[in-house]
Amino acid sequence: MFLQEAQEEYVLALRQGQREYKSRTAAGKDPYPKVLDEIIADRPTGAVIDMGVLEIPAERIIGTKSAGRTNAFSAGFLPLLPQESEFASKWINLCAAHLGDGIQDPILCYEYLGEFYVQEGNKRVSVLRHMGATRIPAVVKRVMPLRDDSERVQAYFEFIEFHRCSDLYSIQFREPGDYAKLLSFLGKEPGEKWSDREKRTFSAYYQYFREAYSALGLDRLKLLPEEALLLWLEIYPFRDLGELSAKELQKTLSSLLNDFISVSNPNATLVRTEPVDTEGKPGLLSRLLYGTPSHLHVAFVHPLDPETSTWIKAHDEGSRHLEQVLGNQVVVRNYYHADTPQLAEQLLEQAVAEGAEVVFATTPQLRRSVLRVAVKHPHVRFFNCSVDTHFSSVPSYYGRIFEAKFITGALAGAMTKNDLIGYIADSPTFGVPASINAFALGAQLTNPRAKILLRWSCQKGAHQQEFLEKGIYVISNRDAPTENSAYLNFGNYGTYYLNDNNLWEALGSPVWRWGRCYENIIYSMLVGSWAKEEEAHRAVNYWWGMDSGVIDIQLSDTLPSGLYSLAKLLTQSIQSGKIDPFRRRIYDQSGKLRNNGSHRLSPDELLYMDWLCDNVIGTIPAFDEIEPYAQPMVRELGIYRDQIPMEKEGAL
Numbered sequence: 001m002f003l004q005e006a007q008e009e010y011v012l013a014l015r016q017g018q019r020e021y022k023s024r025t026a027a028g029k030d031p032y033p034k035v036l037d038e039i040i041a042d043r044p045t046g047a048v049i050d051m052g053v054l055e056i057p058a059e060r061i062i063g064t065k066s067a068g069r070t071n072a073f074s075a076g077f078l079p080l081l082p083q084e085s086e087f088a089s090k091w092i093n094l095c096a097a098h099l100g101d102g103i104q105d106p107i108l109c110y111e112y113l114g115e116f117y118v119q120e121g122n123k124r125v126s127v128l129r130h131m132g133a134t135r136i137p138a139v140v141k142r143v144m145p146l147r148d149d150s151e152r153v154q155a156y157f158e159f160i161e162f163h164r165c166s167d168l169y170s171i172q173f174r175e176p177g178d179y180a181k182l183l184s185f186l187g188k189e190p191g192e193k194w195s196d197r198e199k200r201t202f203s204a205y206y207q208y209f210r211e212a213y214s215a216l217g218l219d220r221l222k223l224l225p226e227e228a229l230l231l232w233l234e235i236y237p238f239r240d241l242g243e244l245s246a247k248e249l250q251k252t253l254s255s256l257l258n259d260f261i262s263v264s265n266p267n268a269t270l271v272r273t274e275p276v277d278t279e280g281k282p283g284l285l286s287r288l289l290y291g292t293p294s295h296l297h298v299a300f301v302h303p304l305d306p307e308t309s310t311w312i313k314a315h316d317e318g319s320r321h322l323e324q325v326l327g328n329q330v331v332v333r334n335y336y337h338a339d340t341p342q343l344a345e346q347l348l349e350q351a352v353a354e355g356a357e358v359v360f361a362t363t364p365q366l367r368r369s370v371l372r373v374a375v376k377h378p379h380v381r382f383f384n385c386s387v388d389t390h391f392s393s394v395p396s397y398y399g400r401i402f403e404a405k406f407i408t409g410a411l412a413g414a415m416t417k418n419d420l421i422g423y424i425a426d427s428p429t430f431g432v433p434a435s436i437n438a439f440a441l442g443a444q445l446t447n448p449r450a451k452i453l454l455r456w457s458c459q460k461g462a463h464q465q466e467f468l469e470k471g472i473y474v475i476s477n478r479d480a481p482t483e484n485s486a487y488l489n490f491g492n493y494g495t496y497y498l499n500d501n502n503l504w505e506a507l508g509s510p511v512w513r514w515g516r517c518y519e520n521i522i523y524s525m526l527v528g529s530w531a532k533e534e535e536a537h538r539a540v541n542y543w544w545g546m547d548s549g550v551i552d553i554q555l556s557d558t559l560p561s562g563l564y565s566l567a568k569l570l571t572q573s574i575q576s577g578k579i580d581p582f583r584r585r586i587y588d589q590s591g592k593l594r595n596n597g598s599h600r601l602s603p604d605e606l607l608y609m610d611w612l613c614d615n616v617i618g619t620i621p622a623f624d625e626i627e628p629y630a631q632p633m634v635r636e637l638g639i640y641r642d643q644i645p646m647e648k649e650g651a652l
Contacts (some may be wrong), residue, residue: 006095010079010088013130017078024075032070033077034063036110036117036143045112046144053106055135056116057169058128065110065119077126087123094127103128106137113145113156114172151176166194170206171226177643178230185233205241212249218257223264231256231263231391235372255375262392262539269390269539271603273400275520275548296522297331298322299356301347301370303363305336312336314481314512315362315385321515322522329526331355344369352377358522361385364636370394383521386637387430387607392539397517400545401479402431402438402606404510404553406581407570408495409442411507411563412450412474415497419449422467422475427458427630428620429637433609438581439476440613446566454618458630473498480509480554488556506556508567516549517542543603547575582606587614610639 024031061077064070072081081087097103107121116138118125128136145153154176162179163169173179183190186202194202209232210225219225236252244252253260262269298319306313316334323332335351338344344366351359352373357380361370364386374382374393382394389396412421421443425436436454443450453472455463467475474497480487487493487509494509521542544550555567573579585597588611595601610620623634623644635644 002096002099003092005099006092007083009095009130010083010092013091013126014079014083014088016130017074017076017080020074020076020078021080029075031075033073033075034117035065035067035070036063036112037066039063040112040143044146046146048110049142049144051111051140051142054138054140054167054169056109056111056138056140058125058133058136060114060169060172061109061116061118061125061129061136063115063117064122065117069122073122073126077122077129079126091123091127094123095131098127098131106139108139108141110141110143112143113152114159114169116140155179161191165192166202167199168194168203170203172224173226174224175227178227181230182226182233185230185238201242205238208241208246209249212246212253215246216250216253218253218260221260221264223260227263228253228260231259234368235375252375255378256393258392259375259539263390269541271541271543271607273543273545273603275544275550294526295329295331296525297333297355297357298518298522299333299335299351299354299359301335301338301344301351301359301361301366303337303339303344303365310481312362315360315514317482318514318518322518325515325519326522326526330522338366338369341369345373348373348382352380356380358525359383360518365632367394367636381525387541387543388637389541390539395540395542397521397542397544398431399512399517399551400431400543400606401510401512401551402434403546403574403581404479404551405435405476406438406442406574407553407567408476408508408510409439410446410570411442411559411567412439412476412495412497413443413445413447414563414566415507416443416447416450416474418471419447419451420470420472420474421450421452422463422472423452423454423616423618424463424475424477425454425456426478427456427626427634428639429634430607430639431609433612433620433639434582434606436616437586437609437611437613440616441581441584441586444615450615452613452616452618454612454616456621456626458626458634459621460627468498474507480511483511483513483552483554488554494554505558507559507563508553508555511552511554513550513552517544520544520548520550541607543607545574546571547577588612589614589616608639 021031072079072087074080079088079091094103103124105124107118107124109116109118109121125136145156147153147157152174155173155178158176158179159172162171171182180190188194206229209229213219213225213228218228232252235256241249300315300319302312302315304312306316319332319334322330333351333354333356335347338347348359348361348370359370359380359382361382361384364384367384367386370382370384371391371394374380384394384396385398386396387398423436423439425432436452440452443452453467453470455461455466457463457478464475474495476495478493480493488506495507496504497507499505546552553567553571555564559567570579574581580600582595582601583597583599584595586593586595588594591614594611612618612620620639623631623638623640626634635641638644
């Protein structure tokens with residue numbers, strides 16, 4: 001009854017298989033299914049675990065257990081043999097059975113790293129996939145890889161735990177930590193069992209997302225749909241997938257197109273260590289050719305206010321500097337108390353409604369709020385004061401404070417009388433270990449025997465008192481937020497020492513000059529050079545140092561003249577590029593050689609530094625070892641943030 005229809009289906013499947021074969025061959029790809037025995041031939045594997053009968057995603061069946069008759073199928077399990085062959089006859093009979101009572105017997109396959117390889121049932125897979133089956137019953141045996149340091153294997157062991165709780169094979173992340181992120185967005189705890197309703201809801205919502213993703217052609221990107229979902233959930237709650245129409249969902253995906261492209265390209269993140277070129281003056285021709293504005297409305301959104309936060313005070317002064325140097329070319333507004341995600345989004349939207357063309361969000365904690373608003377207003381330029389952005393929608397900006405730390409370390413090394421220096425770091429975020437190490441290397445420059453005793457302000461303890469009890473009288477504390485000599489008078493900022501009269505006396509401190517940062521960015525927009533700087537589909541981190549004027553050092557008036565001259569010489573040498581604090585022979589605490597002195601460390605090596613120099617006594621604290629007030633920042637920018645348990649957000 002169904003034989004004629006099955007014969008017609010074979011002709012159609014054969015044509016599709018031949019097209020796939022030719023296409024993959026022309027592209028230099030293997031046109032046949034993969035072979036598990038060949039894949040694991042040179043890879044050590046562990047136990048083979050019997051998983052029983054499972055419903056597996058048809059699309060994840062990518063090969064066969066052994067070579068066998070793989071040349072009978074294209075890579076997508078479409079037939080390749082002529083219609084007159086015995087193979088075709090068996091395929092047609094199976095297809096007729098499927099059109100009648102359906103194929104009942106499960107296939108036998110092996111699972112390795114989340115993909116499936118058929119041992120028995122190749123033609124059943126071919127028929128079912130051709131006929132549109134999304135899931136296929138299978139007796140599954142899991143081939144366990146041996147643990148190693150590769151991201152793929154680490155992510156797979158996280159998948160095993162995820163699958164144990166959810167029974168889902170449809171999510172296959174390639175990066176460690178992504179399963180924890182997904183669970184947090186769903187309001188689930190790691191290790192928490194999923195109910196049948198939760199499994200059905202997630203599967204339906206995820207399939208809805210995938211269909212919208214595919215409808216826009218985004219599945220051509222190197223970004224997996226599940227990875228795209230993670231990025232989407234940074235902005236929209238999971239429950240929206242049950243409320244948005246297909247058209248509305250596609251609109252949200254379209255708004256993230258540049259971010260999808262950026263995240264899918266491993267080379268798309270760009271760290272800019274030099275300021276934007278602002279040579280030239282704005283003129284009529286520039287405005288006509290590039291749409292260069294004659295003036296700009298600039299907004300600053302802060303979580304606190306200048307009276308309660310020295311960090312906000314520094315950025316507030318930066319906005320005043322912008323008004324002073326650019327005059328009527330800018331209109332500046334400040335918005336304060338964006339201290340919850342809801343208030344942050346309200347103030348960001350208010351800034352846009354009141355005409356802001358450029359918006360600076362001045363703390364890392366505002367990152368997600370500004371991203372949510374930025375994708376809705378692509379005509380407005382948004383920036384976030386943080387590091388390590390992966391989103392092209394919102395560039396980040398920060399300063400290489402470690403350069404000035406190197407100089408204060410040299411001052412401390414010269415002033416210590418017993419080779420011991422205390423160092424109070426704030427929290428283990430990106431760039432902080434580089435500052436600690438630069439300080440330690442600076443101390444070695446003037447005192448080869450110098451040792452740095454490391455403590456953290458985000459951990460309990462009276463650290464300054466502890467240093468004194470240990471006979472340590474030279475201390476490095478927080479960096480001065482602005483260029484104000486009053487900050488050096490209280491022993492809370494900069495590097496200082498206990499003099500012979502038992503009084504604290506300042507040596508110097510790195511300072512942030514945010515006004516120079518804002519001046520550079522806005523002026524480059526006014527002269528038209530910013531349009532040349534921006535690169536489509538790239539996430540840009542602006543990480544400027546002493547050569548830009550964004551980072552400087554404030555020296556005490558009481559500093560000995562010789563040290564004052566040394567500090568000035570080091571400052572000029574770093575600004576000109578003659579001295580690089582890390583271009584020297586460096587060993588870490590374990591004795592590992594980190595630099596033989598022949599090259600400069602890359603921006604990534606400096607930003608993501610997670611080791612300490614051999615003359616530092618102390619460790620980098622784990623997340624659960626720091627105080628609750630510091631944990632939100634460390635979640636956003638912590639050097640081990642991928643290992644930090646995510647906070648639950650929604651409910652599945």
